[in-house]
Amino acid sequence: MKKLLSIMSMVACLMLPSSAQEKLKVGGTEREYKIYVPKDLGAKRPLLISCHGMNQDAAYQMGMLDIQSVADTAKFVTVFPEGISKSWDITGNRDINFMLAIIDEMVEKYDIDRGRVYLSGFSMGGMFTYHAMNKIADRIAAFAPISGYPMGGATASPNVRPIPIIHTHGTSDDVVTFANVQKNLNVWIKHNGCPETAEVTKRYRNAAHITRHVWGPGNDDVEVVLMEMANKGHWISNDNGVKTGDEIWRFCSRYSIEAAGPVEKPQILPDERFASLEEAEGKTFAIVNEAEGKALFGSDAQNLGYEDYSTAFDDNNSGYLFRLEQSDVAGGYLLRLITPDNQEYNIWGKPGYLNAQPLETGWCCFILGLTKGNGEDFENGAVWNIDYTDGKGFTLKNVGTGKYLKDAGNANHDEPTYFSFCTLATTTAINDITITKPHNSMLYDLLGHRVNESTLRPGIYIKDRRKVVKKK
Secondary structure (H helix, E strand, O other), X not given: OHHHHHHHHHHHHHHOOEEEEEEEEEOOEEEEEEEEEXXXXXXXOOEEEEEOOOOOOHHHHHHHHOOHHHHXXXXXXXXXXXXXXHOOOOOOOHHHHHHHHHHHHHHHHHOOOOOOEEEEEEOHHHHHHHHHHOOOOOXXXXXXXXXXXXXXXXXXXXXXXXXXXXXXXXXXXXXXXXXXXXHHHHHHHHHOOOOOOXXXXXXXXXXOOEEEEEEOOOXXXXXXXXXXXXXXXXXXXXXOOXXXXXXXXXXXXXXXXXXXXXXXXXXXXXXXXXXXXXXXXXXXXXXXXXXXXXXXXXXXXXXXXXXXXXXXXXXXXXXXXXXXXXXXOOXXXXXXXEOOOOOEOEEOOEEOEOEEOOXXXXXXXXXXXOOOOOOEOOOOOEOEEEEEEOOOEEEEEEOOOOOEOOOOOOOOEOOOOOEXXXXXXXXXXXXXXXXXXOOOOOEEOOOOOEOOHHHOOOEEXXXXXEEEEEOO
């Protein structure tokens, strides 16, 4: 009976239009988004994700794009994500993972079609849209940046498929200037194999201010389109009978891909465990509390983090490791921060170390030591007395306080916590993955990007639809 009521409730939701603020946990962080779902949505319908500009939010983006009436007619779901601190990660994977999580959530809740997912964004959201072109072209069928492009210039990875793009921009934009739009589009025009000369339509759809440029068709019949909005500034244009959201839908809805299902992320687990300080010296290692299933890591906020294996070293975190160094303080060690690329971490041109702040702060970080009052080497980080107990692991005692480190808080504990100093291994249950237009015998990473087999780093790859594990 409960199952029947649940099904009836879901059907009722799909029959009525709705707009709501929702939450979703991604990599240990709770993220938010607004969503608009038309009534009588139906099954296997498309999804448009629209990202706001810097210092804006999802509600503002939803109001500016004003796409609800288009969604009602065409029957597609629109999601407006909330960026952390009202901005987007345009260099890493934090918000790329957010987009992938949104897609999976929409498939589960509304049975959307994975092959018809489209990404758009305004200003910094447009910059993020360009960033995503190189990251998740195997998950997004078409891209629609508005008034935004990479400020350092667009790049197109040779491993990325030809992708459809519609870029909308005002010629009087004084925030992200129109003058640089063309050179960014040229990168993708060339990558897509589109003609160098565009087909130009002035007074597009009888709107005197719009000139539409079309480069195409290119490889896989994709097009690159520029909607040039004369005398429009840094905003979304919705006048003279032409709405930006409508144009985005008209363009994007022509494209679909054979998209893969959700990719199971590799799980990170302890591998080689050191049984003495002598074994650990000169090597990089993770500091793991196996009893709790958690690990210490350096975050990009220069704080020490402490999370489950599955999130401590994933793309949402920096994943820094550690290396032992002798301290000038008798019997003590420093713990040097090492980046994911195996480089020594530096801050302000000086080494970065695990550091214990004064007791009253209650937290731990990896900035330089600030005082000598808490066991710190003034030029470096905290000094640690490190002992190994057979069958249990290593303990970390702050020399200055005589207290033990337990987690991401300050070393302020009377009883020791035992850690493994270890290397890490990845495991996965992936047996198969579908990639858009796969090439026989080519090697791909887990995002569907083709990689060079001769220069592989350790990790998990897909070849001929089978898992390939590259070890050290």
